[in-house]
Amino acid sequence: MCLGAFAPGASAHHGFSAHFDPDKLIRIEGTVKRFDFINPHGHLFIEATNDSGETVVYDCELQARSQLLRHGADKTLFTVGESIVVMGFEARRDPLRCEFAVGYFADGSSFEMRTVDTARSQFADNQPAELTPGEERSIFGTWIRPGMYGDDSGRGPRSGDDSITAAGKAAVAAFDPVTGHPAIQCRAGSPVREWGPPGLATSIHKEDQEVIIYHESMDVTRTVHLDLTEHPADFVRSDMGHSIGHFEGDVLVIETAAFEAGVLVGSTLNSSQMTLIERLSIDSETRRLLIEWSMLDPLYYSAPLKGSQLLHSTNQEIIRYGCDPATASGYE
Numbered sequence: 507m508c509l510g511a512f513a514p515g516a517s518a519h520h521g522f523s524a525h526f527d528p529d530k531l532i533r534i535e536g537t538v539k540r541f542d543f544i545n546p547h548g549h550l551f552i553e554a555t556n557d558s559g560e561t562v563v564y565d566c567e568l569q570a571r572s573q574l575l576r577h578g579a580d581k582t583l584f585t586v587g588e589s590i591v592v593m594g595f596e597a598r599r600d601p602l603r604c605e606f607a608v609g610y611f612a613d614g615s616s617f618e619m620r621t622v623d624t625a626r627s628q629f630a631d632n633q634p635a636e637l638t639p640g641e642e643r644s645i646f647g648t649w650i651r652p653g654m655y656g657d658d659s660g661r662g663p664r665s666g667d668d669s670i671t672a673a674g675k676a677a678v679a680a681f682d683p684v685t686g687h688p689a690i691q692c693r694a695g696s697p698v699r700e701w702g703p704p705g706l707a708t709s710i711h712k713e714d715q716e717v718i719i720y721h722e723s724m725d726v727t728r729t730v731h732l733d734l735t736e737h738p739a740d741f742v743r744s745d746m747g748h749s750i751g752h753f754e755g756d757v758l759v760i761e762t763a764a765f766e767a768g769v770l771v772g773s774t775l776n777s778s779q780m781t782l783i784e785r786l787s788i789d790s791e792t793r794r795l796l797i798e799w800s801m802l803d804p805l806y807y808s809a810p811l812k813g814s815q816l817l818h819s820t821n822q823e824i825i826r827y828g829c830d831p832a833t834a835s836g837y838e
Contacts, residue, residue: 522595522625522627524598524683525597525598525605525684526595526596526597526604526605527595527597527598528595528625530595530596531593531594531596531607531622532593532595532604533591533592533593534552534554534564534566534591534592534593534594534604535554535589535590535591535592536552536553536554536555536564536589536590537552537553537554537587537588537589537590538550538551538552538553538584538585538586538587538588538590539551539552539553539563539586540586541581541583541584541586543571543574543580543583544571544830545570545571545572545827545828545829545830546570546689546827547567547568547569547570548567548568548569548570548574549566549567549568550565550566550568550584550592550609551563551565551566552566552590552592562602564592564602564603564604565602565603565604566592566603566604566605566606567603567604567605567606568606568619569619569627569629569705570705570706570827572705572706572722572825572827573630573704573705573706574619575825576629576630576705576825577628577629577630577705578630579617583617584609588612589611589612590609590611590612591609592604592606592607592609592610593607593608593609593610593622594606594607595607595620595625599684605620606619606620607619607621607625608620608622626654626655627653627654627704629652629653629654629658629705630705631652632650632652632818632820633820633821633822634818634819634820634821635647635648635819635820636821642788643788643793643819644756644788645710645758645786645787645788645795646710646711646712647709647710647819648707648708648709648822648823648824649708649709649710649794649795649817649818649819649820650705650706650707650817650818650820650822651701651702651703651704651705651706651816651817651818652704652818653704654704658704658818660794660815660816660817660818661702661815661816662798662814662815662816663813663814664811664812664813665812665813666801666807666809666810666811666812667774667807667811669807669808670806670807670808671805671806671807671808673777673805673806674775674803674805674806674807677775677777677806678773678775681769681773681775683772683773686769687769688745688768688769689829692724692829692830693724693745693768694721694723694724694726694745694746695745695768695769695770695771696745696768696769696770696771696776696782697728697747697762697782697784697799698771698782698799698801698813699769699770699771700723700724700726700746701721701797701799701815701817702771703722703723706721706827707824707825708720708721708722708817709824710786710795715731715733716729716730716731716732716733717729717730717751717760718730720824722824722826722827723827724827724829725826725827725828725829728746728749729749730749730750730751730758730760731749731750731751732750732751732752734750735750736750737750737763737764741764742764743764743765743766743778744764744765744766745765745768746762746765747762747763747764747765747782748762748763748764749761749762756787756788757785757786757787758785758786758787759784759785759786760784760785760786761781761782761783762781762782762783762784763781763782765778765780765781765782766778770811774811775806776801776803777803777805777806779804779805779806780801780802780803780806781802781803782799782801782802783799783800783801783802784798784799785797785798785799789816792816793819794816794817794818794819795817795818796814796815796816797815797816798812798813798814799812799813799815800812
C-alpha cells in the first residue's frame, strides 16, 4: 500500500527537482514486480495497493547502472516477488512514479540511494589511483566526480549568465527541461555537461598527436587534434563539436567549435555559434584535475560564460554505459 506524502523540507539539485518534488516523501509498501538494472537510470517496479484498494504498479527511479555498480549493487539488488517498503520522492507529473530514496527489505536490511531528510544522492566512496614513487599527477589517467555536494561537487562559480540576450531568453522560454533533456535521446549534450555527472568516470590518454578523452556518461569519445591549428570547413556539427588543442607547459588547451544548437548544461542552452575553450591542468592545492571552461556564444550571450570543475583521481575501472534510447524516457 502507499501511505501519504511527508514533507522533509529538503532542497535538491535542479535535474532532480524538475521531475520529483523534494518536499513530498511517499511510502510505498508492496512486492517487487520488475527491476531494470540499466542506464541512464535504473527502475524498480513495485506492485502495491492504493488508498482505494486497487492494485497499482509504482515505477521508482534509481541511479544509473554504472553508479549503482560502484555503490556495491548489482542486478540481484531486488528480487521479483519479494516484499519491500520504499521511501521515495513523488514525481511531479505522474502519481505512480517516484525517485527511490531508501528500500527496506523483509530480512531487516536496507539500501539507501538518497537521504530522506535532505534529498541528497549518495554515491560510492572514491579511492585515488596510486602513484609510483617519484611520480607526479598529470592530466592523464582516470578521473571522477564522487558526489554532488560540498567538496565532492568540485564545481566552481559560474559567471556571465546575466549577459543572456533576447534570443537566449526566447530559447530558454521555449525549452522544456524534461522533454528537452539530451539524455532522453542518449545524447551527451555538451563537453561541459560530460565533465559533470557524479559517480561516472572519465579517462584521458595521448595517442601520437591526439588526446583521447572518454566520458563514461553516454560513452562519449572526444578526440583533441594536436596537429591541427584550424577546424576543417566540412566538419559535421554535433553535440561535442570538433576539437583542436595544444600544450602550454603542462596545461592542455582545447578549442572546440562546429557545435549543434543544444544544451550546455542543466537548462543553459547554446546556439550553433558557440565555441568553447577548456584548460586542463592539475590543481596545485588539491592535486585534482581542474577543468576551466569559457563558452562564447554571441547569439545567446553578450559576454563569455565561465566555470570550472574539479575531478578526483580514481582507481575505478571504466564501465561501458550502453544507454538505450528506448529506456531513457525516465531520465532526470
